[in-house]
Amino acid sequence: MTRSNFEHTLAQSYTFFFLILHLLRFSCVYAEEARCSSANEFYCPLCGGVQVSDCTACEGYIFSDQKYEICYDRKLFNVKSNQVGDPENHYPYLWFDIAASIIWFLVAGVAVSCGVGGGGIYVPMGMILLRFPPKPSAGLSQACIFGAGIGGLIINGRKRHPDRHIRDTKGLPSESCPGKIVPHERNMTHLEIEADRKLYLQGGDGRRRFYTRPVIDYDLVLFMAPMELAGAVLGVTIQRLLPDWLFLSFAAVVLGFTCYKTFIKFKNLHRLEKEHNEEIANKNKVSQEISAAVQEEEMKGHSSKMDHVCQQDDDSSVSEIHEELWPAVLSYDDDDSEIEDISRHPDPKVIPDDSRELETRRQLLQEDSVQLPKRKIAFLLLLWVGLSVIFLLKGDKGAISLVGITCQDPVYYVLVACQFLWTIGFGLVFARKIIKQTDARKVVNYPYNETDVLWDLKSVRDFAFAGFGGGFIAGVIGISSGYFTGPFMVYYGIHPSVATATCATKMMFTSSSVALLFVLSGLLPWEYALYFFLVCLCGAVFGKTVVDAYVKKTGMASILVGVLACVIGLSTMSIIVILFVNLAKANWCVDGFKEFCPVGNSGLSANCPANTIEAS
Template sequence: MITTLFKSSVATQRYTFFVLLLLLGFICIRAEESKCSSPKEFYCPLCGGVETTDCISCEGYIFSDQQYGICYDRKLFHVRGNELGDSDNHYPFLWFDIAASVIWFLVAGIAVSCGVGGGGIYVPMGMILLRFPPKPSAGLSQACIFGAGIGGLFINGRKRHPDRHIRDTKGLPSEKGLGKIVSYERNMTHSEIEADRKSYLQGGDGQRKFYTRPVIDYDLLLLMAPMELAGAVFGVTVQRVLPDWLFLSFAVVVLGFTCYKTYKKFKNLHRLEKEHLQEIARTTVRHENEQNKDPNVVAIDDQSSDGSVSVIHEQLWPAVLSFDENDSEMEDFSRHPDAKLDRDDPRELESRRAFLEEDSIQFPKYKIASLILLWVGLSIIYLLKGDKGAPSLIGLTCEKPGYYALVACQFLWTFGFAIVFAYRAVRRTEARKAVNYPFNENDILWDSKSLRDFSLAGFGGGFVAGVIGISSGYFTGPFMVYYGIHPSVATATCATKMMFTSSSVALLFILAGLLPWDYALYFFGVCICGAIFGKTVVDYYVKKTGMASILVGVLACVIGLSTTSIIAILFYNLAKANWCLDGFKQFCTAGHGSLNANCPARF
């Protein structure tokens, strides 16, 4: 079932990519920074008042009004017109901003709880409700995803891995995964699980205990985060030269595909809920029968050992991991494996325990510091390079070779980080294999194939995030689950990774002058609060009722409506332009070539 779904997904993605490639080739041939005939001109208040065909080049007044033909600025909770460019008070946005605050607050909580960033909602709602142009709306979306990611990290950072009873017994070689241990407790009753755990603790050398880990996979994060940041840098660079119609077309294709995947997620989750409720009913009946036979039988909790709903909230993904009940590997490991593992090299056992203790650290300082260094280093390069929204700290412009040298440094920095931590991940896996480390059945055993697959997935997700402003988690999350990662680990790791990527992209948009600072900071804060409040409430609701599918269904409907709205915006804009398709913009003009830079010096 998983293979079929994934192959269908891959085929759809390849078809979409092929269509977009043809579209890009067509427009490259047709246009060399071409402009439609008789374009509409807008009044820009810079330089004492000039005419421009694109308000993005009117620094500080990037919003355009088709009806009045002017470029205007946008202030948060604005109730009066601007003195420059809006003397007639056309744009009081107070109530739009208030309504958006409520919607963004709610969306942040639902999106983070569903394991996505919410960009599929923020982008179209920014254009429709806030009346942002397409590209500033994408930038605002990234600031919101960043805020929601911090809210999610506040909760996920304290959570532990779903398997809280990892043992120090050695992993056994198998064809399906060298050293991987299939759950000891699969297909066991509650009393059998308790007896097996007690037997394990009493066996061995008397120093046995259970181990666990953080729910965030920091090794996976250290590999994918730099690749996503590299993809995001490339995506924002490409996005700056795209005409609005092509940007919107790309957004429609990607959001439409996202809606389809979210709907599939809803169907899978709804099926899981039904199966889970049926299993609870059967367990209740069996438990009542056992109690009638033996009144001392301990009640079977319908929740998992850590007190959370066992499966439903964790598997918010389109792929569902399953194992064959007749699998010989599972049979080998699931019942009292100590009979096969009694003879153990004491030195290997000591090394395994050291590795298990290392992996159980909730906040690994070195790995967290490496992630912060990655982000800070990239941000310093951004500031040195500068852009239209924030001049270079060293006086560079896009006409100078140093500017492009720093563009190259962005990729060298991110790719360098990815290479270093890819090497460390492989060495880490090999060192653990050497002492028969008991890898969890959902662990990644890093090798050249897994490094290649996750690197490409990370770069592709970052590219999409940079181009249209949605979360990379829409793509990397399902990919992680397909690869066998536990859904709750995939959700938490994606949310953390998403925070680094979106913050970097939002900073790029601000530096490019495509996003007002006040809106970015305000909605960033709104989404932090919304994510913390919403995830807490939603987690409580799901834990109490087990009904999470309704949230994913609502999310799919909202994304579908948003996609439909973007289609309407696209055709409306094309109709106003007499169905003329603009070509690509020049990179330097799209970046530093603002009208303000060409004004004569003023004293």
């Protein structure tokens, strides 16, 4: 993707973002005036007769049955009781759990292959199929994303970059991408590529080799992850105020636009890859035909010479035969000498190099080829530990604090400020680090690929905006930011395999602490969290292996972008279904804004007796 096209797409995103803000502004005016009576509230006998609409507010219970007006708990693979008159007979979820296991397994494999968490599918399906309330469904989604992220890391952590033949030479500078080089093997046939690689290895000072890198861009993870989390903090804060219908409508519009742009990108990439593969196939076919014709001519010439020799008298001397075959031997030797001369000839694509620059460049290439860079992984763990501590102390995404901190406590707002300082500060410090790192590599003519990111102030600004904006929208909607940052990376020109692997790694770190918080705060049954964690882990390993094998076999990396567009489209449809189901339950009445920090007894802090009913 050229720079002008990218800037045009970015301008469209800016325009769409501000349009959404204006629509949100007018919707807010309407929501402020709207007040609906809650048709879903009932007096729960297990909660001391307090009127509730969400049984998560009733200690010891998570699930609510509107039909029977009761709060209850349930276990994994619950079987219907055969006892007559058993009050728990209307809670048979065995087949629901089995069906969900199959769907979650497949979704995890598809989602992690295209670099998204799948929360846009897990949350609606958890509410529709598993009959989970919104908050436990969101918690289960985080556990599933965590499991799928680990499964993806098992595969991606061992994979190498798609370009496995990076050379230590300068190469030809790219006119369309300043600071990068033109790929050495562009528009070459397989035979030409093999010959060119042999020439490269035989030339130089005898120390030439091919380099590669991990498929996960750890620099991109270390910069974008904290920026996304900073945006998510703001998004989650605003989501506390929005009524369900408003943020679901917002989610449907944003995801619909993202799906459309991603699908357009998939069509363009697929067309270019198809044309490129057809061109290479035609060149290979012509090359094979020429090679076969040359071999056929050589065989005919050799056969005619042998026939001529056989026609000599039987008493001809051996020396005469040698004289007859000598021109062919000389011809072979001449061809061999020409090959040797060509092998000694310098590669025409290699620009004369400075020995000091070459040595430094080799050291940098060797440093970048480490599969698991310990220093960068240590930075990621440091970021994760800091965020996990703040999450557990403050609570997040509907889960309560483990130490009882509420929004009425001043410490709560101190922790919110700490989240911003920790994430934004971490991102800015690492941005400065990667800019200096890029400048040092430019000095020695580092062979940047056309799909690499050249970190400067402009690219930092673009990725910071994308990360913070994607995190903000994800926080408001309640799904993974990979739905937005993944397409952004592809639009920026990053290779689809690198973009998906990087997004999957980011999501694993951000979802793990939130999933742990939901389980520890009692908003998610631990057996469901553990079981679906393992289901999604296995599904991610299986799906990622199958998709990667297909991409390697066909060379069509655009399939990853196409799968991403399909996942976003399914998420959009799922959210629309949830929106209309909720509106139907509320008799098509739209409610107003919620209180940011409700005070008083409104049924949200009911004291419940001991758990006496448990679906078993």
